[in-house]
Amino acid sequence: MSVDSNASLQPLFYPKTIAVIGASPDGDAFRWGGKTFIEGLVKQNFRGKVFPVHPKAETVLGFKVYKSVSDIPDEVDLAIFSVPASAVLQVMADCVKKRVKFAHIFTAGFSETGLEDRAQLEKDLVTLASEGGVRVVGPNCMGVYCPDAGVAWVKDFPAETGPVGFVSQSGQLAGHFIEESKARGIRFSKVISYGNASDLQCHEFLRYLAADEQTAIVGSYIEGLKDGRAFFDIARELTLKKPFVVWKGGHTEGGSRAVSSHTASIAGSHHLWRALCKQTGIISVSSIEELVSTIVALQDLPQPQGPNVAIVGGAGGGSVTMTDAAERAGLKVPHLSEATIKGLSEFVPVHGQSVKNPLDIFSVLINPEHFMSMIELLRDDPRIDALLYYQRVEWALNRAKGFLDVILQMTLDGARALKKPLFLVLADATTLEGEILRRQARERYNSAGMASFPTFDAAARAVYNLSEYQRYLSSRS
């Protein structure tokens, strides 16, 4: 991985100066526009200078507005285009003259429309830019979120940084992912939405993140690749250093059609894709939930060294169906070791509660001392790689006031003592009161740096994905 390529994208993620072109002061919350970008920069405490550009406005959000890029008194690292498609060539000509380093074209209406003249306009734009030394992000995208630099396209994105880098072809999904992540305790180093990828492509951003010291985990949403070879080359390098989770959109016939009208990409075959992921160690996911769950598990939990799980917290039919779901996800639910069974029998009543796996042992889940004994037995059980614990906080509603605190603390202590990953499922609540408790519990776990999962299926998929990645790593070492 060359340091050069990193140095070369540095001003995109850490611009000292940003021109926001088309920064009309009348943008409202539901019409994206230059003003929205400026609000994002203000709210995120961007530490560089902001130069709004608009032919008519005087000021916007207290910033002096420049008539043209040429009038800006400083150098410009990044220019955000929020102008009609018909104006982009003129604005790009100004940027070339100004020696702008990066242009993020938020404007849409290019090759993704399927119209020939629009595709030609995109080509002309990129030709003009590259001949003039301007690198282009987009068009038809949201650009950069780098909390470390105070850059974000939505003012409510978290201001704290974290270990996750994310590269997304879709701005909508990047935004959705960041919002979901916020509630689940995931924080970001850098996120980029790159749209039609007319110039800068996925593999170039990945190369940057591979070398970026603040990024420990890389995720991506991709619709199509213009240079598949370069992508898999960097993926193969990347996965040996950092886990790389990819959600590929447009797998199906209809999805592939939707891709072409979204970012004008060719989606490619699902079959081929899965084979390439296996070969290169990419963790392939297929929903936003699986993406979030896999990444939060990579961020917060010790890694499972195999696919063997113990299941706790089901009861009766629930134990059966959780086991089905775990094995459907690719996991094993093996017999516990004799030592574990013997140890459990000492405090689990034989009738009505089962010491088999899944462990159908309600009494242990409300007794911190027994819970810790169970944890220690599972910690020492060589047949078990991870614990899947389905926790229903809703029933704390009928209990004494301090009850939930006891349960949450017990769970946190147990997770720490286990030394193996504890995948905690916070079961869906039927009542609003239960839902409020569930969100409180999630907050408590988040703030202790412990992942939780909204469904058993999501947790089981995450265990499987992580254990497969560990298997890939050991096959390569």
Place this chain on the structure above:
Amino acid sequence: MSVDSNASLQPLFYPKTIAVIGASPDGDAFRWGGKTFIEGLVKQNFRGKVFPVHPKAETVLGFKVYKSVSDIPDEVDLAIFSVPASAVLQVMADCVKKRVKFAHIFTAGFSETGLEDRAQLEKDLVTLASEGGVRVVGPNCMGVYCPDAGVAWVKDFPAETGPVGFVSQSGQLAGHFIEESKARGIRFSKVISYGNASDLQCHEFLRYLAADEQTAIVGSYIEGLKDGRAFFDIARELTLKKPFVVWKGGHTEGGSRAVSSHTASIAGSHHLWRALCKQTGIISVSSIEELVSTIVALQDLPQPQGPNVAIVGGAGGGSVTMTDAAERAGLKVPHLSEATIKGLSEFVPVHGQSVKNPLDIFSVLINPEHFMSMIELLRDDPRIDALLYYQRVEWALNRAKGFLDVILQMTLDGARALKKPLFLVLADATTLEGEILRRQARERYNSAGMASFPTFDAAARAVYNLSEYQRYLSSRS
């Protein structure tokens, strides 16, 4: 379907008298016991007589307590056993003497423990009962919920009746299903949890529901079948009259092991199961969410005549991934007819919004007039069998106060005008405020008798399941 068999189970679902044996007055909310059952009957306004039985207690919840079943002055239709396993033979002997019609054995600790003496005790119990003319439900189960008769094992089950009959081997899953259903607008005719099925079996309950005029839709959770032939015989008859949705637990190796320690059943092969479902028109589901979503769609929506869906409410990458999810679920996302495209183009701006399928047309979703025009175009489009509409109510938080009402009313009007099923997905909210809005919207839809779905995947699976059932019916007509 013989009327006899129905008449024979009538006193189980509509008992005139219930003896609750082991009705100790000190049952608390977390220990199931006779008192809990009596509370259920009181809260549900059971219209028959309740006779608590306990050797020591005098009264419980205001009811006079009898020392023994023999002391009860009336005939007894149903006796609920909530006594230790060691006492069941004696109590059954009393029931035989009393000529009790049905015994529901809530007590656990029989063949499901895997212990030989416990399995023998179960056999002895059933032999004693059947020789004495008492039919047995269970052991190890929750028994009957029949709101029409005021019978329920949990006091908070809905008191209103509805068209759904449900037969469950697991009491825990039956309870979970009823709770989930409550929030989703599903109401029940009869539910039975039958546990180890030592005497009365699944197919006998199904036979009753097939003939029951209050039941229009039948669901089931099954772990194993003691008489598979009888089950598929009744299933084949049933599916021609009423849709029959089955969740089979214990599909996987580990799940099958869990089954044996739960209800002592042999789970059987998944492969064979799917083949038998296809042959008999059973709608096979594999999660609680799929079960609830399929049943609520059967209850509330017109039935899709094919697998071709139009998708609305995604944006950008969301449209792509929804299309992927729909096709993964077995649906088609076809091109719209030329008439539809032409009609849409009249009010959908060409750039930035797509008139292709999926329809990426935000502006139409906040304009009731345009929305209705879109509905009418889809109604008349022969290529489309159903509409999948992903609705994000959370963004109403940033809008004027009446905005959400307008959107909900527009959706209800549209669903009515469409004449085809509209599968409405109420998207997950990230904030608690959004979640409250989402629950309000769901309530509003529920009370208008319109199904909604918590995830796009769940809705897509439901469309597929219903369209496959329609296909089965036309192949048989």
